[in-house]
Amino acid sequence: MIMPSCSLLHLADEDDDRVFEMGDYEGPIARWCSGCGDHSVLTAAQRLMADKQLKPETTVFVSGIGCSSRFPHYMNTYGFHGIHGRALPVATGVKLSRPELDVFAVMGDGDCVSIGAGHWIHATRYNLDMVALLLDNNIYGLTKKQTSPTTPQGYKSNTQPRGSYLPPMNPLEATLGVTNASFVAQTAEWIPAHLFATLKAAYEHRGLAFVRVLQRCPHFMPDLFTDAVKTPDMIEILDHPEGIRAAGIEKIYKNTTRHDPADLNRARELAEDMSAIRLGLFFRDESRPRYEETRALQKRTAREKMDLLNEDFDRYAV
Amino acid sequence: MKLETAGASALAEKEVSVHTVSDISVEVVSDSGEGAQKCGTIFGSVSAKMGNGVWTVEIIPAEVEPPPRNPAGASGIRIRLGDKEVTNWGDESNVIVAFNEQALLGRHDLNALADDAVILLENMWATHPDPAVRKEWEDAMERLSHRSYRIIEVPMEEQCLTVVDNARKGKNMFALGLLTWLFDRDLERTKEQIAFAFRTKKPIITENNIKLLELGYSWAEENLDVRYVVPGMAAAGPMVVMNGNEAIALGAVAAGLDLAAMYPITPATSVSHKLGEIFEKYGGVLHQAEDEIAAAGVAIGASYAGKCTFTITSGPGMALKTEFLGLAVMTEIPLVLVNVQRGGPSTGLPTKVEQSDLLAATYGQPGDAPHVVMAPATIGECFDIMTTARRIAEALRTVVIVLSDANLATGVAPFPRPELSPEWQAGPPDQRPIPAGAKPYDWDPETGLSRRFIPGQAGGEHTLTGLAHDERSKVAYDSDTVQRSMTMRSRKLAVFQSTLLPPEINGDPEGGDLLIVGWGSTKGAIEEAVGRARKEGLSVSSTHLTFLSPLQPGLKEIFGRFEKVMTVEINYSDIVGDPYITPENRRYGQLAMMLRAQTLVDVDCWTRVLGEPLRPGKILQAIRQHMPGGEA
Numbered sequence: 025m026i027m028p029s030c031s032l033l034h035l036a037d038e039d040d041d042r043v044f045e046m047g048d049y050e051g052p053i054a055r056w057c058s059g060c061g062d063h064s065v066l067t068a069a070q071r072l073m074a075d076k077q078l079k080p081e082t083t084v085f086v087s088g089i090g091c092s093s094r095f096p097h098y099m100n101t102y103g104f105h106g107i108h109g110r111a112l113p114v115a116t117g118v119k120l121s122r123p124e125l126d127v128f129a130v131m132g133d134g135d136c137v138s139i140g141a142g143h144w145i146h147a148t149r150y151n152l153d154m155v156a157l158l159l160d161n162n163i164y165g166l167t168k169k170q171t172s173p174t175t176p177q178g179y180k181s182n183t184q185p186r187g188s189y190l191p192p193m194n195p196l197e198a199t200l201g202v203t204n205a206s207f208v209a210q211t212a213e214w215i216p217a218h219l220f221a222t223l224k225a226a227y228e229h230r231g232l233a234f235v236r237v238l239q240r241c242p243h244f245m246p247d248l249f250t251d252a253v254k255t256p257d258m259i260e261i262l263d264h265p266e267g268i269r270a271a272g273i274e275k276i277y278k279n280t281t282r283h284d285p286a287d288l289n290r291a292r293e294l295a296e297d298m299s300a301i302r303l304g305l306f307f308r309d310e311s312r313p314r315y316e317e318t319r320a321l322q323k324r325t326a327r328e329k330m331d332l333l334n335e336d337f338d339r340y341a342v
Numbered sequence: 343m344k345l346e347t348a349g350a351s352a353l354a355e356k357e358v359s360v361h362t363v364s365d366i367s368v369e370v371v372s373d374s375g376e377g378a379q380k381c382g383t384i385f386g387s388v389s390a391k392m393g394n395g396v397w398t399v400e401i402i403p404a405e406v407e408p409p410p411r412n413p414a415g416a417s418g419i420r421i422r423l424g425d426k427e428v429t430n431w432g433d434e435s436n437v438i439v440a441f442n443e444q445a446l447l448g449r450h451d452l453n454a455l456a457d458d459a460v461i462l463l464e465n466m467w468a469t470h471p472d473p474a475v476r477k478e479w480e481d482a483m484e485r486l487s488h489r490s491y492r493i494i495e496v497p498m499e500e501q502c503l504t505v506v507d508n509a510r511k512g513k514n515m516f517a518l519g520l521l522t523w524l525f526d527r528d529l530e531r532t533k534e535q536i537a538f539a540f541r542t543k544k545p546i547i548t549e550n551n552i553k554l555l556e557l558g559y560s561w562a563e564e565n566l567d568v569r570y571v572v573p574g575m576a577a578a579g580p581m582v583v584m585n586g587n588e589a590i591a592l593g594a595v596a597a598g599l600d601l602a603a604m605y606p607i608t609p610a611t612s613v614s615h616k617l618g619e620i621f622e623k624y625g626g627v628l629h630q631a632e633d634e635i636a637a638a639g640v641a642i643g644a645s646y647a648g649k650c651t652f653t654i655t656s657g658p659g660m661a662l663k664t665e666f667l668g669l670a671v672m673t674e675i676p677l678v679l680v681n682v683q684r685g686g687p688s689t690g691l692p693t694k695v696e697q698s699d700l701l702a703a704t705y706g707q708p709g710d711a712p713h714v715v716m717a718p719a720t721i722g723e724c725f726d727i728m729t730t731a732r733r734i735a736e737a738l739r740t741v742v743i744v745l746s747d748a749n750l751a752t753g754v755a756p757f758p759r760p761e762l763s764p765e766w767q768a769g770p771p772d773q774r775p776i777p778a779g780a781k782p783y784d785w786d787p788e789t790g791l792s793r794r795f796i797p798g799q800a801g802g803e804h805t806l807t808g809l810a811h812d813e814r815s816k817v818a819y820d821s822d823t824v825q826r827s828m829t830m831r832s833r834k835l836a837v838f839q840s841t842l843l844p845p846e847i848n849g850d851p852e853g854g855d856l857l858i859v860g861w862g863s864t865k866g867a868i869e870e871a872v873g874r875a876r877k878e879g880l881s882v883s884s885t886h887l888t889f890l891s892p893l894q895p896g897l898k899e900i901f902g903r904f905e906k907v908m909t910v911e912i913n914y915s916d917i918v919g920d921p922y923i924t925p926e927n928r929r930y931g932q933l934a935m936m937l938r939a940q941t942l943v944d945v946d947c948w949t950r951v952l953g954e955p956l957r958p959g960k961i962l963q964a965i966r967q968h969m970p971g972g973e974a
Contacts, residue, residue, distance in 0.1 A: 028625070029598055029600070029625075029764075029767035029768075029769075030598045030600055030649065030650050030767060030768070030769045030770075031769045032648045032769055032770070032773065032796060032798065033769065033773040034773055034774065034775045034776075034799055035796075035798035035799060051805075079800075080800075080803050081797070081798055081799060081800040081801070081802065081803055082797070082798055084647075084797050085805075086643070089808075096805040097805045097807070097817070099805070100803055101803055102797040102802070102803055102804070102805070103803075103804070103805025103806070104643070104646060104805065104806055105805055105806065105807035105808065105809070106639075106642075106669055106808060107665050107666065107669050107808055110635065110636075110639045110665075110666065112636075112639075113631065113635070113636040113637075113638075113639025113640050113643065114639045114640075114642060114643035114646070115643060116636075116639070116640050116643060117601075117603070117639060117640035117641060117642060117643020117644035117645070117646070117647065117651070118643040118644065118646060118647045118797070120601070120627065120629065120640065120643075120644060121600075121601055121627075121643075121644035121647045121648075121649040121651070122647040122648065122649070122797065122798070124798075125647065125797055125798065142632055142633055142636070143632065143636055143639075145632075146631075146632035146636070319627050319629075321622055321625045321626070321627065322625055323625045324624055324625045326598075326764035326765075326766075326767035326768075327764055329595065329598075329624050329625075329764075329767055330762045330763075330764050330767075332623055332624060333592065333595055333596055333624075333762055334762065336592060336595075336620055337582055337592070337759060337760075340582040340583055340584045340588070341580065341581070341582055341759065342387075342390045342391050342577070342580075342581035342582060342583050342756050
């Protein structure tokens, strides 16, 4: 058999008859605080994998550093718990070299919006076919209550004890401003049906699906969404046949706005307007170029490469 | 100085003196954009094809377009020719073609010109309409007159205008014609080389360039009275000629690396230029990341996914990648990082050589991050080292840092054409199916080695982490695990060192008065200096280290054979006797520091940071001064 050079062997079988239950994707018991929004996202991810029958060995969760970045440890898949802010470059390397793998990048607000903000902008532009989750609780939790870029103005933390000085950064607005953005959605951890529907749409999207998950931190940001949880009308659901529709939530979440996710200008307006908490699909465009496709190249055998290399050496021959 | 207006004294019956030399350096200097490098490169290639040893190095100003006629903006190329292999750029230049007197002054100021240099100088400036220019010319001639240069005025502009409208775009080929006659180069081969060099341009360019070449040749034939013969060697086998960065790029392909992640940084970027040109046809991806950190992250992510990858940078970029290097060591992901060193610290001297990243490469990562550091010493080794580095990285599951430098990056020299092996293209080692219950860090307690699991392999699911972890990759802060895992990662270096050979001795392996120790691109200059010193009767030898971490074995025993050991490096060290500097507080050269710590031998050092490669003549002086019992 003539193999392409640098081949990988014994990879997952294309057709196997295994059937996966949600429990098959569960790793060890998650050690997040009780009431932490990360738990809901973990459950939704496991539900998504079972729904899509994703193979544990061909799924990679990549994270940075922070409470939410412990995420891969609690999944029974391949996982990469890397360094602070750098989940997206690692995920880019994985997906670029192995497009057949299902790749999820899990980041906190410190990871994505602060120390790794440069990567966030560029990953949005690269538009690799993977899911980028921003688990945004508006505070640094693991290091115990420091201001994050998304911390509400005036909120007191250990690093800004007299209150955060500046208006918070708006990650949706920023992502929608990046050339080649192809999928931008927002959901909330306390509405599991919407969270699941959003993850599912993100997974199904061909391109980089950026999902901001609004989260509570019971320890360091306990009151952030208390009112929103109690008062469903504070939530405005973006509704459209082409958008994200979570079955069963319409009785509770009656405040809806019709928004066509193909309308980028309207998406930007909705993202910028902070008068309501909007959940749903802001924007989707599957026609945007994906980096891994633009870089897909013909594989060469070792012998072919040696022949080509000899030709290149001929040009330097004395 | 002797100033001659050769053009005015075209001698019909001139006598031509022919000098047969075994070693001579030629320079072409100009303003930036006048093509001096192209001229020198073609001249060097033709010389290599005619059997000469050749080393060419570009003289590059920091700016793309510095102001014209400015000594600091001198742009050009040095070509050193020999009747045997040439391993370095040499000392001073003997024959210079200068397009203006200010560029020439720039080289004069750097003591780059031999006292008896023959200089062919464009003379249009002497009669320039602008009195300021004429004044500059006169002042320059006055300053140059204190040396015994022989300056021959050449009407380059006037001659070139007979062929082209813009002489700025033609002087370089006229100069090539001068050199072709002076060194009796094969005119037909030179024409072929011109055609090759301009193959992507319109045919008229090649035609005009050949006309200019012939014009320069016949002008020299009519007007010059000196010629040089550098005997050629019979080629031992097929040779190729390229610079070190091109060799790294081809070496990466030969090594089976199929993803290179980088961010532009001088002087590393030309590796990426080469890969950008050729990599895709091999199925290789050159990924220009958004920054240095992301480049490391992409390479690590791809390597984790089973691809053979590397990242390439220079010192400031390596600093940015530091945290990722620690992660790769901690998670045992194979990674090759090539650092083409430049002068530092900070932005430093982007286009100039230094060997100042050794300690940063070896010890620069926070925490204890044992990994391999190695350095090519020749342009040929730049090719070989990529395959070696990849294999070490995979076998040890760790980071391998390759330290090249600006001297190798831009130096061009022939080396034996490598015989390629398809085996270098093999995939990562040990890809057997993963048995049930296998652990992702199943460290062999003796060696610390373990196999790596690659995503896609069933049964290998685990989450790797930069946190302290046990064999199952579970986060573990307990004392036993922390101590054990550190031991296992470190043990790999000792295991690797046990496979290395002691370095060879150039000179007398039995021992002697002085042993010079070097690493990286200085090898050629050091060995030339040692050879000259031995001819003077000095008992001096040298050795050159390829592996810096772990150090090659046997060093202490080798050092014991010599009365004194001294490193020669292109990095900073204090000089004892300077204000405040004592033997106790002296900061040593970087390799010296490592050798002193590792061997407890009182290793001395002679290091200089001159923004240029070390000249063998200067190393020779240092040897004379630092012989045991000598003046220093």
